[in-house]
Amino acid sequence: MNFSGSILLVDDEGHIRKFISLLLRHLGVKRIFEAKNGREALEVYHKERPDLIMLDVNMPLMDGIETLRELKKINPDCVVVMLTSLANRQTIDEAVANGAANYIRKDAPLEEIGRALAETMDTCFEKDVPEPGAPRAPET
Amino acid sequence: MDDTKTSPSIDLKGRRILVVDDDRVNLRIIGGILRHEGYEISEAASGEEALEAYAGHRPNLVLLDVIMPGIDGFQTCRSLKKTYGDMSAPVIFITAKSEADDIVMGFDAGGVDYLTKPFRPKEVLARIRTHLSNQLLVEQLSKANAAKDRFLGMCAHDLRNPLSSIRGLAELMNENAVGVLTDEQREIVHTIHGASQSMLQLVNELLDVATIEAGHLKNIEAAKKNTRIEMVNTTANPMIDIDRNKIRQVVDNLISNAVKYSPRGSVITVQVNEDESGAGFSVKDNGPGIPDGERHKLFKDYGRLSTQPTGGEKSTGLGLAICRKIVEAHGGTIGAENMAGHGSEFVVRMPRSK
Numbered sequence: 208m209n210f211s212g213s214i215l216l217v218d219d220e221g222h223i224r225k226f227i228s229l230l231l232r233h234l235g236v237k238r239i240f241e242a243k244n245g246r247e248a249l250e251v252y253h254k255e256r257p258d259l260i261m262l263d264v265n266m267p268l269m270d271g272i273e274t275l276r277e278l279k280k281i282n283p284d285c286v287v288v289m290l291t292s293l294a295n296r297q298t299i300d301e302a303v304a305n306g307a308a309n310y311i312r313k314d315a316p317l318e319e320i321g322r323a324l325a326e327t328m329d330t331c332f333e334k335d336v337p338e339p340g341a342p343r344a345p346e347t
Numbered sequence: 348m349d350d351t352k353t354s355p356s357i358d359l360k361g362r363r364i365l366v367v368d369d370d371r372v373n374l375r376i377i378g379g380i381l382r383h384e385g386y387e388i389s390e391a392a393s394g395e396e397a398l399e400a401y402a403g404h405r406p407n408l409v410l411l412d413v414i415m416p417g418i419d420g421f422q423t424c425r426s427l428k429k430t431y432g433d434m435s436a437p438v439i440f441i442t443a444k445s446e447a448d449d450i451v452m453g454f455d456a457g458g459v460d461y462l463t464k465p466f467r468p469k470e471v472l473a474r475i476r477t478h479l480s481n482q483l484l485v486e487q488l489s490k491a492n493a494a495k496d497r498f499l500g501m502c503a504h505d506l507r508n509p510l511s512s513i514r515g516l517a518e519l520m521n522e523n524a525v526g527v528l529t530d531e532q533r534e535i536v537h538t539i540h541g542a543s544q545s546m547l548q549l550v551n552e553l554l555d556v557a558t559i560e561a562g563h564l565k566n567i568e569a570a571k572k573n574t575r576i577e578m579v580n581t582t583a584n585p586m587i588d589i590d591r592n593k594i595r596q597v598v599d600n601l602i603s604n605a606v607k608y609s610p611r612g613s614v615i616t617v618q619v620n621e622d623e624s625g626a627g628f629s630v631k632d633n634g635p636g637i638p639d640g641e642r643h644k645l646f647k648d649y650g651r652l653s654t655q656p657t658g659g660e661k662s663t664g665l666g667l668a669i670c671r672k673i674v675e676a677h678g679g680t681i682g683a684e685n686m687a688g689h690g691s692e693f694v695v696r697m698p699r700s701k
Contacts (some may be wrong), residue, residue, distance in 0.1 A: 222512035230515065233524040292508050296596050300669065310591075314511040314547065317518050 210328055212258030213238035218290060219266045223313060227261065227290070227320075234321055245269025249277055252285075258332070261311070262292045264298055272298070275305050275316065286331045288324070321338040358481045360385035365406035367397040367423070368441060369415040373464070377410065380468050381475070394418035398426060401436075408479055412441045413449050421456040428457040429612055432573035436480045469688070479527050505554045510550060514543040572611045576602065579618040583625030587699055593673045597681075600666045601630040607652055608634035611692075620696075627679065627696035636685040645683055646671040670695075 212238055218224050228239050240255050242248040244266050252260070260278060264271035271289060278285050289302045289310040299310055309327040311320055364386050371392070378388050389404040391397040394417055400525045401409065411428070415422035424438045440461040450461050460474055486588040517540035520528065528536060592616050598617075605615040613633035620627055635654055637645060667681075674681040679697035686692055 220508055220512075222516075226512040226515040226519075229524055231517050232517055233522065260608055292504065292511070296599060296669075299596075300666070303669070314507055314551075317515060 210236055213240065213255065215240045215242060215248065215251055215257035215260045217242045217261065218263040219243055230317065230320065245274030248274055252278060252281060258286065260285060260287045261290055262287055272301055272305060275302060275307060279306050286327065288327055350456040357480045357483060359476060359483065362479050363387045363388055363404060363408060364393065364408045365397065365400055365404060366388050366410045367391045368412040369393060375607065376466065377471065384472060394423035397423050401427060406436050407482055408436050408475060411437045411438050420469060421452055423676060424458055425458040429573060437482055439474060439478065447504055499553065503550045506550050507547065510543050510547045514540060514547055517543060574606055574609050575614045577614055577616045579616060585621040587626050587697055589677055589697065597670045597673050597695060600670050605630050605632035608632060625698040627694065629692055629694045631690060631692045633671060633690040636689065636691045637683060646681065
């Protein structure tokens with residue numbers, strides 16, 4: 208995936224950050240920032256201005272939807288992909304209504320996560336067009 | 348009849364009973380007996396008064412005289428059932444012993460039992476106790492069931508995230524994301540991947556149970572409005588390649604919509620269709636249909652129409668737009684037509700995968 212931008216990964220669970228960040232690196236993303244909650248995310252966003260934000264929904268202190276609203280206040284054009292664990296319709300509706308570009312289920316197979324990311328970059332960044340489709344052949 | 352004393356295990360004190368009789372003397376007699384037993388009583392002297400008292404007092408049980416001036420007991424009962432659906436309190440009719448036909452008609456109108464005049468206090472109390480106990484048990488059972496679903500959902504949810512990480516990390520290691528593995532390491536990673544994968548599947552199946560049961564919420568919503576959801580051919584099992592969860596979301600959205608805009612007491616039909624080129628389903632409602640000239644707004648973001656939900660529900664105007672996006676992502680189509688007469692039909696079609 209030839210995405211040259213930076214990604215801010217926000218999730219309160221360390222193992223999820225480990226997993227998603229390794230996946231991102233594997234997909235070729237060079238600059239990855241991490242935050243454990245919404246407040247930290249806003250701080251990192253102010254300082255680093257990442258191109259894309261992957262945002263968990265259920266977090267303590269400040270949840271994903273609230274963080275999304277705050278991020279959109281700072282920059283209405285920021286690209287946010289929600290990380291969900293249960294694709295709950297109400298949450299997705301709310302995220303979309305608040306300007307999320309896409310959502311990804313954390314329990315989706317690797318290729319699906321990759322595909323969803325590529326799709327988002329495809330629609331949100333005109334110059335950085337990543338290769339469409341799965342980043343790898345499925346294992347047999 | 349003394350064995351009424353042998354079932355004191357369920358405490359029914361304070362349960363609310365609405366007594367409806369145009370005969371003041373009867374009201375006083377029954378009211379006295381029931382108050383003495385610790386029930387909370389409200390009274391009404393006519394069907395009209397009863398409907399009003401019901402709305403204000405929300406009784407757990409209704410004692411309803413059949414013959415009254417104005418709307419009679421049967422009509423009052425039907426009206427309660429129509430307004431409150433399955434959630435309405437059980438109704439016991441009060442009838443004279445000679446009126447055998449009344450008993451049958453009472454059951455038809457939605458009553459659960461009857462009492463004949465003149466009253467025998469012990470019989471009155473025994474029957475009331477039975478129905479109040481039943482009602483209380485159903486109430487407790489549904490609460491316990493909801494708690495179980497919440498627990499199950501939470502449990503599965505808290506297991507799923509770590510399992511997803513374990514599986515994903517194993518998969519990444521297998522792809523040499525952290526360096527080339529030796530044969531033995533690869534075998535171990537395979538084992539971790541396989542084990543976490545099957546656990547995840549198990550948990551997902553568990554969670555599906557919870558989701559499906561959460562789907563019953565829809566049915567409860569529907570039950571509140573006394574709307575019936577009829578499934579036609581839904582056991583058909585067309586082989587098409589879909590994202591189950593997303594298509595479930597579409598079905599869910601369309602049914603919610605149908606419930607939302609249908610009048611109380613109507614029927615919603617969900618039908619699965621299949622042919623060589625593809626498969627899909629339709630949801631038919633008895634709502635007001637799509638207003639002329641507003642069709643273009645139907646599947647757009649925030650495309651709220653002038654039509655109003657019939658039960659005061661909320662609408663974000665996003666549901667159908669999301670349905671369209673999901674269906675189109677599957678290479679399919681979604682459309683809506685007004686049906687001759689009344690109501691509308693939403694049709695989803697998806698192509699067979701090649």
